[in-house]
Amino acid sequence: MEPNKLEKLFAEKLESREIKPSEGAWDRLDAMLTVVEKPKPKRKFGWLYFAASVVGLLLIGTVFFNQKDSVVVDPSNKIVIGNSIAPKELKAASSDPLNGELNDGETKDSALAQKAIVKNSQIPASNKESLVTNNNQNQVAEVSISNQKTEQKSILSTTNAVSVDELLVSVENPSKSEKQSNQKPSIEVNANNLLSQVDGELELTFREKVINKVNKNYQTVKVALSNRNNQE
Amino acid sequence: MKVINLHQKENQTIQLAVEGNRQAQQKIYSQFSPKMLSVCRQYIKDIHQAEDVMITAFMKVFVNLKNFEQKGSFEGWIRRIMVNECISFIRVQKKVKYLDDEVYFEENFNPIESQFSVENIQFLIDGLPDGYKMVFNLYAIEGYKHHEIASMLGINEGTSKSQLSHARKMLQQQINTFKKHNNGTE
Numbered sequence: 001m002e003p004n005k006l007e008k009l010f011a012e013k014l015e016s017r018e019i020k021p022s023e024g025a026w027d028r029l030d031a032m033l034t035v036v037e038k039p040k041p042k043r044k045f046g047w048l049y050f051a052a053s054v055v056g057l058l059l060i061g062t063v064f065f066n067q068k069d070s071v072v073v074d075p076s077n078k079i080v081i082g083n084s085i086a087p088k089e090l091k092a093a094s095s096d097p098l099n100g101e102l103n104d105g106e107t108k109d110s111a112l113a114q115k116a117i118v119k120n121s122q123i124p125a126s127n128k129e130s131l132v133t134n135n136n137q138n139q140v141a142e143v144s145i146s147n148q149k150t151e152q153k154s155i156l157s158t159t160n161a162v163s164v165d166e167l168l169v170s171v172e173n174p175s176k177s178e179k180q181s182n183q184k185p186s187i188e189v190n191a192n193n194l195l196s197q198v199d200g201e202l203e204l205t206f207r208e209k210v211i212n213k214v215n216k217n218y219q220t221v222k223v224a225l226s227n228r229n230n231q232e
Numbered sequence: 233m234k235v236i237n238l239h240q241k242e243n244q245t246i247q248l249a250v251e252g253n254r255q256a257q258q259k260i261y262s263q264f265s266p267k268m269l270s271v272c273r274q275y276i277k278d279i280h281q282a283e284d285v286m287i288t289a290f291m292k293v294f295v296n297l298k299n300f301e302q303k304g305s306f307e308g309w310i311r312r313i314m315v316n317e318c319i320s321f322i323r324v325q326k327k328v329k330y331l332d333d334e335v336y337f338e339e340n341f342n343p344i345e346s347q348f349s350v351e352n353i354q355f356l357i358d359g360l361p362d363g364y365k366m367v368f369n370l371y372a373i374e375g376y377k378h379h380e381i382a383s384m385l386g387i388n389e390g391t392s393k394s395q396l397s398h399a400r401k402m403l404q405q406q407i408n409t410f411k412k413h414n415n416g417t418e
Binding site for chain 1: 252254257258261262265266267269270273274279283286287290291294295348349350353354357372373375407
């Protein structure tokens with residue numbers, strides 16, 4: 001069963017034969033090889049992209065948080081909060097405690113006077129001496145009370161004077177602060193809207209910032225020009 | 233010295249190709265592709281299909297190049313990959329039927345000298361059914377033993393032998409008709 005002569009001849013002839021592949025054969029093999037080889041560099045690039053995206057997200061995140069902070073720590077807002085709290089305090093300080101003291105003083109005085117009157121009326125006629133003495137004592141007491149009253153009144157008048165000024169201020173300020181507080185929420189809503197609209201797109205925020213700034217500057221220039229024209 | 237230099241050069245190109253150097257891969261391809269296409273053509277009649285199989289086999293060559301131990305012949309290694317790829321292609325393409333009748337025909341080939349051109353030989357081989365053709369190619373051309381062919385094709389050793397004798401008989405008949413035809417024209 002060994003290969004015979006003819007088969008050896010066949011083998012020889014076939015061994016020496018060469019068939020040139022078509023022109024595109026290498027290109028096809030090249031393409032197949034690139035397909036097989038590609039996954040590795042892709043993965044490398046994938047990691048790079050992943051890292052870059054993480055860094056980018058961090059950057060965007062920090063920028064956004066800084067923006068939020070700047071919006072929250074707006075000095076005008078602080079003033080608004082201060083004003084809105086201050087009038088209340090002023091009101092409370094000016095009206096409630098002083099009035100309370102005033103009322104307390106009056107009620108005490110009136111109560112004392114009433115008591116004295118009651119004492120006077122309740123005292124029997126027979127005890128005139130005692131009555132006199134009592135009257136004297138009452139007079140003394142009344143005098144002392146009146147003194148106290150005048151003192152208190154003077155104190156009250158001073159406190160009232162202060163409270164009036166403060167009230168005026170507080171009355172004037174709240175209107176401003178109310179206006180401001182009316183304005184501020186709208187601005188805050190705008191900021192939120194902007195933040196929600198932008199949602200990570202820095203370009204838009206920058207664009208809107210630029211537009212806003214340009215608009216503001218334009219308005220101020222316009223107002224200044226109109227003022228100057230009016231003055232002239 | 234020249235042979236040693238050539239061998240070193242080949243090793244260098246192989247090393248570069250293992251690392252994915254496309255130029256080195258192309259060098260190997262252009263060096264071996266004509267011969268390997270001829271090998272594939274032995275098994276597959278359609279030249280385009282043969283080329284496709286060769287490209288796929290070269291893919292396997294480059295993917296598995298790192299596993300090539302530089303002890304044996306590089307060409308032999310590539311050739312084995314080619315032959316295996318051809319066999320698996322024929323298996324997938326067509327269900328090969330092996331007639332296992334255990335009848336061995338007598339060999340009475342007459343030496344016909346170099347009367348046959350390579351084209352004639354290929355024509356004769358192309359005329360064989362796939363089962364015969366594979367065994368004949370593996371045994372007579374590639375020089376594999378029957379037990380090797382049996383394990384390669386997943387058949388019995390006896391089947392391989394019977395396939396070979398069938399192939400030989402068929403070739404003999406073809407050669408006879410070929411001779412008659414040639415004689416007739418002369």
